[in-house]
Amino acid sequence: MVAAVIEANLNGFGGFSFLRPMFPFKNIRELTCLFVTLCVLTSHSLADEQEFIEDFLKREYSLVKPYRGLGFSSSSQWDLMGTAMVTPDHVRLTPDLQSRQGAVWSRVPLTVRDWELKVHFKIHGQGKKNLNGDGMAIWLTRDRMQDGAVFGSMNQFTGLGVFVDTYPNAEKNLDKTQPGTQVASETSVCPTSGKRSSHYLHRFPVSPRDASSRACASCSCGASVLLLLPRPPLTSPRLPSQRTFPYVSVMLGNGTLSYDHDYHGRPTELGGCTATARNALHDTFLLLRYSKSRLTLAVDVDGKQEWVDCADITGLKLPSGFFFGASSATGDLSDNHDLISMKLFQLTVERTPEEEDEEEEVTVPRVDNMEQFRVDVQEEGMSGVQLVVTLLFSAMGLGVLAVVGVSVYGRWKENRRKRFY
Numbered sequence: 225m226v227a228a229v230i231e232a233n234l235n236g237f238g239g240f241s242f243l244r245p246m247f248p249f250k251n252i253r254e255l256t257c258l259f260v261t262l263c264v265l266t267s268h269s270l271a272d273e274q275e276f277i278e279d280f281l282k283r284e285y286s287l288v289k290p291y292r293g294l295g296f297s298s299s300s301q302w303d304l305m306g307t308a309m310v311t312p313d314h315v316r317l318t319p320d321l322q323s324r325q326g327a328v329w330s331r332v333p334l335t336v337r338d339w340e341l342k343v344h345f346k347i348h349g350q351g352k353k354n355l356n357g358d359g360m361a362i363w364l365t366r367d368r369m370q371d372g373a374v375f376g377s378m379n380q381f382t383g384l385g386v387f388v389d390t391y392p393n394a395e396k397n398l399d400k401t402q403p404g405t406q407v408a409s410e411t412s413v414c415p416t417s418g419k420r421s422s423h424y425l426h427r428f429p430v431s432p433r434d435a436s437s438r439a440c441a442s443c444s445c446g447a448s449v450l451l452l453l454p455r456p457p458l459t460s461p462r463l464p465s466q467r468t469f470p471y472v473s474v475m476l477g478n479g480t481l482s483y484d485h486d487y488h489g490r491p492t493e494l495g496g497c498t499a500t501a502r503n504a505l506h507d508t509f510l511l512l513r514y515s516k517s518r519l520t521l522a523v524d525v526d527g528k529q530e531w532v533d534c535a536d537i538t539g540l541k542l543p544s545g546f547f548f549g550a551s552s553a554t555g556d557l558s559d560n561h562d563l564i565s566m567k568l569f570q571l572t573v574e575r576t577p578e579e580e581d582e583e584e585e586v587t588v589p590r591v592d593n594m595e596q597f598r599v600d601v602q603e604e605g606m607s608g609v610q611l612v613v614t615l616l617f618s619a620m621g622l623g624v625l626a627v628v629g630v631s632v633y634g635r636w637k638e639n640r641r642k643r644f645y
Contacts, residue, residue: 282339284332285548285568291315294328303329305369305551306376314562317360317376317552320349325376327551328563329368334546338515338571341548345510347390347470347502349559356502357391357557359470362510362566363549364542365477374483376551382479383546383589386512386521389488390470390502391557468498472510474521474535476589494591495535501525502559515573517541517583517592539592544585 284301287294291310293301304310308317308326317326341362349356361375365383372378375387473489473496475481483489501508506527513520519540522531548568552561575583 280569280572282336282568282570285330285334285336285566287315287328287330287563287566289313289565301331303331303369305329306371314346314564315550317550317561317563318554318558320351320554320558320560322554322556322558324558325371325551325553326561327369327371327376327549329363329549330547331368332547333544334364334548334568335544336568336570337544338573339513340569340571341510341512342565342567342569343510343512343550344564344566345388345501345508345550346504346562346564347388347508347559348562349503351557351559354392354469355557356559358553358555359388359390360550360552360561360563361388362386362512363551364546365549366543366546368547368549373485373553376553377549379482380479381477383477384519384542385475385477385483386510387473387475387483387489388470388499388501388510389473390559392467392469393486393488468500470499470501472496472499472521472523472534474519474537476540476591478588478590494537494540495521497521497523497532497534499523499525499534507564513571514540514542515571516575516579537591541584541586541590541592543587543589 287302290312291302293299294304294310294315295302296304304315304326305328306317306326307319307324308315308328315328317328318324343362345360347360359375361377363377363381363383363385365377365381365385367378367381367383370378370381374381374385377385467488471488474494475483475489475492476494477483477492481492484491499508501523504525504527507524509524511522511524511531513522517539519535519537519542520533521535523534524531526532548566550563550566554561
């Protein structure tokens with residue numbers, strides 16, 4: 225029957241007889257059969273390639289249109305919380321209204337060892353630049369469905385948080401602080417050198433092995449250690465300039481660390497970059513990849529369909545069995561925060577026997593190599609002019625105290641002498 229159809233349609237190719245000198249075929253029937261064969265083989269190849277890609281997409285951890293696995297039924301794989309609502313095109317975590325919080329959380333604990341998460345999101349609203357807020361977060365944490373002050377989720381979380389901060393809360397106060405430092409300081413003595421100096425308090429989740437090898441490190445408690453870092457001078461040329469918002473940052477929580485909203489999480493930030501994703505006319509994406517204790521973050525917010533490196537963190541340990549989620553919050557300022565998709569891909573990574581032996585299971589997230597985040601800034605001594613001024617004011621103060629002391633002693637002596645008359 226197929227041959228009859230082809231024979232019936234051959235008359236329509238009479239006008240293409242000029243192509244015969246270009247192809248070494250005896251008749252047009254052979255050319256037609258070859259064309260049909262190539263189409264069939266190509267279609268099979270494309271189908272096999274599509275199946276290969278789909279095998280690596282883990283649908284049980286992914287949130288994609290038409291969002292059939294999202295809702296409150298027992299068969300749903302994702303839960304809604306707060307003001308989050310489902311539309312045909314996106315999951316709106318928060319609308320462009322004040323004081324709203326919304327989130328979506330996976331019900332399936334993550335058991336994939338090496339993975340890649342692609343997040344398609346959109347932040348937009350009517351507010352002008354720097355008159356919008358507050359932002360959204362992508363989570364991989366032990367606790368799920370917990371509302372709080374960190375972009376709609378709980379503070380002091382255990383796990384990984386990626387924050388898209390859209391409002392500069394107190395950026396004007398940050399030009400005098402060093403990344404990874406807090407304002408509070410403490411005077412301490414290093415047990416190895418005996419040097420006394422002022423320090424900022426800086427907490428990170430690190431391994432006890434790393435903590436034991438650090439000088440001037442103390443308070444090693446489980447997976448948390450208190451590091452005493454030198455106080456940065458205010459005139460240091462290494463001080464950072466003010467950030468441009470929106471800003472994307474990464475934080476690893478161990479259940480005791482707090483996200484500092486006033487300083488945009490800088491005391492606990494492991495990496496980040498500027499990403500102008502608000503009111504973009506094109507699609508905006510985040511890409512998280514975790515493999516062999518290394519976490520990388522890339523962004524695509526310029527409409528160029530190119531990934532731009534944002535953060536690279538080595539020695540990062542994540543436990544198994546945590547949950548993916550996304551949350552958002554608005555305050556006095558607001559924006560629409562839309563989650564379009566979260567796609568998780570399982571990565572096939574080869575490991576040597578030595579790497580398999582070295583890889584260990586952890587129950588609390590931590591970072592082994594803290595040297596990549598430590599900021600070493602030597603404390604500057606006083607200049608000659610500062611020393612002279614300090615000595616001058618000290619001498620004047622002592623002189624004033626001496627005059628006051630002599631005057632008080634004279635009056636006391638005179639009053640005592642009058643008592644005998």
